[in-house]
Amino acid sequence: MIAIRFDRFGGPEVLETVELPAPEPQPGQVRITVEAVGVNFADTHQTDGSYLTADLLPHIPGSEVVGRTPDGRRVLARVPGGYAEQVVAPEAALVDIPEDLPAAHALALLTQGLTAWHLLRTAARLAPGETVVVHAAAGGVGSLAVQLARRFGAGRVLAQASTPDKCRLALELGADGIAEYPLSDKADVILDAVGGPLFDQALDSLGLSGRLVTYGNAARTPSTPVDPARLSRLNAAVIGFWLRPTLSAPGGYTAPLRELLDLTARGTLRPVTGPSYPLTRARRAHEDLLARRTTGKVTLHP
Incomplete structure (x- = not known):
């Protein structure tokens, strides 16, 4: 599978496209075929080494995806290593989303x-x-x-x-x-x-x-x-x-997220979607985000 990885700190230019084996789910985990990946400012801090916690190198950034489980469910999930064609996530971290909800809208509601x-x-x-x-x-x-x-x-x-x-x-x-x-x-x-x-x-x-x-x-x-x-x-x-x-605290994740999904479904909340880039253009997505050339939720698509 294709993934985006960096093995040194330094900004968008350190992001590289690599071929890796598909991740193997462990007990309690589910493999997800990725439909879209969310891009966050935190990802840019990871690549330049200024994030609040240091990640081991090499590292695949990305913490949120929309995708399909092997049994066909369309899900929104917090994951490690989201800049990839396939990821694994704990079953408990999956939230089923409707077929008609745009992936960018769902991703905007997560982080x-x-x-x-x-x-x-x-x-x-x-x-x-x-x-x-x-x-x-x-x-x-x-x-x-x-x-x-x-x-x-x-x-x-x-x-x-x-x-x-x-x-x-x-x-x-x-x-x-x-x-x-x-x-x-x-x-x-x-x-x-x-x-x-x-x-x-x-x-x-x-x-x-x-x-x-x-x-x-x-x-x-x-x-x-x-x-x-x-x-x-x-x-x-x-x-x-x-x-x-905050998300690990009682009531910090599922209830607020379901409230946000409900508000969006009823048209009360309007997620603003920004540009979408091919997964292999992750470096450009980071450059545009840092230069404040984007508005709303930025996504990558395998």
């Missing part, structure tokens, strides 16, 4: 959808009527967070994005306006995946008892160290969030 859900529910603990600012609001997580914030009772949702077209998309998805720092009215919740100078600007616009949730560093530049006294004056908090341990 990005669950991240957006937990950012608002678990990390920020959004309360009804609060003002929410979503950075990178046209991206995979941001586009869903804009919609879910409204669904979860936010009083006002403001979007930040890198281009006018992306700002327009966020407004179409339900944002009330565009966030321009410093904010005229302070925010209760700010969701930041960008870091760097934008994190510092957001912190200056955090209101009393506000929560700034940081869950990425797309800028690849350090933020200014946070002075605890600065937070104390506002009774505010900076909260770090990582999806992986």
